[in-house]
Amino acid sequence: MSEQMTIRVTINGKAYERTVEPRLLLSDFLRHECDLTGTHVGCEHGVCGACTVLFDGLPVRSCLMFAVQAHGHEVTTVEGLAPEAPERLHPLQEAFWEAHGLQCGFCTPGFLMTLVPFLEQNPNPSDEEIREAIAGNLCRCTGYQHIVSAVKLAAAKMHPDPSLRETR
């Protein structure tokens, strides 16, 4: 075993301190060291997007970062979207549920973590913008149609007043 390093990472607002090997991927750190198994691992080479998390607020592939690089930084995983789940879900999660934006659900955490910041920046996105935003996430079940519908529904939920939607 190679050298170990002690790191402190804030995940979903909570501080985690662990001693890990530098080669541990952030995705494996979240799943195996922090028991946050909502972040899924599909391909481990950056193609599928299942492992997407927010790193200092921006969506990134957690399989393409080492855990030691997160030392002193903030990570948000799908568990952080709805601290009161299952009683209360994030509006985007509700929309995925209602519009059938998932079937097996394997890809869903990655889609959600990609789309939350996207919707904050684009409160009223077009179909084309949505498709471009999710181009880096693979889904083998839905055919994407329902995911696009779910995003539109989420946009309406998050900004129910259309005038607000235009200006924000």
Added chain:
Amino acid sequence: MKPAPFKYHAPTTVDEVVGLLAEHGYDAKILAGGQSLIPTMNFRLAQPAVLIDINAVSELAYIKSNGDGGLRVGALARHAEAEHSRLVAEVAPLVHATMPLIAHPQIRNRGTLCGSLAHADPASELPAVLVALQGRVRASRQGGSRWIAAEEFFQGIFTTALEPDELLAEAAFPPLPSRSGWAIQEVARRHGDFALAGAVAVVQVDEGGTCTAARLVFFGVGEGPVLARQAGAALVGAEPTEQRIADAAALAANNDVPTPHEDIHASSAYRRHLVEVLGRRALSQAFARATAEER
């Protein structure tokens, strides 16, 4: 699918980085955005003994205008920053237009422009852009640094003029002269995927509309960016009519570009066809910009 063990360094200054490179050289790899390096480590295609992570070297995190009116980007400037930068849109519109073609938003949030150049993937857009614009990179090592012109920098598949003890500290994209135009065209299977083939054109015309310079560069079809010299030469000195542009693109496909490779996504013949079509489109668009814009 897990990386082999390595020794990890996270320096905070360029001096430390080049010091570590001097010490470890061949055994070490720079870790920038990690969006190309970590996949290859996950597959164990790369097993560097030492990783030098430059993500905490804040002096490398800049995008600024150069004295000559062009653009300078430090080794920690990320694709997403360039994509959303007004400065880049103004002084380097070709670089700005290239960003959305590179991978996906999540990858652009980490990946760096200099990492794309240092990695020298033949299918990558930015090396072709740097060659088309006649840009340069600055390589730093302990005790000094040197500028390397784009055409000398890219030497083959994943191969550059960078020595093992050198850091690619920054890249410089020169400004476009007046009456010049640019374009980038590619075909990819899915938005953000690596292109099957692509073309970058940078051209210039005089007051009378005669072409005075034309640089057409292809990516995805050779061992690195392919500068189509014959096609460029055929355009200079004449008015860029539709026919001349089509002839130049055909010349590029038949003479300038070596026989493209074949893979499960595209045959060699299809890639050659793309060279001609994309070359023509890129030239037409670039000449249209050059004649429309008094820049």
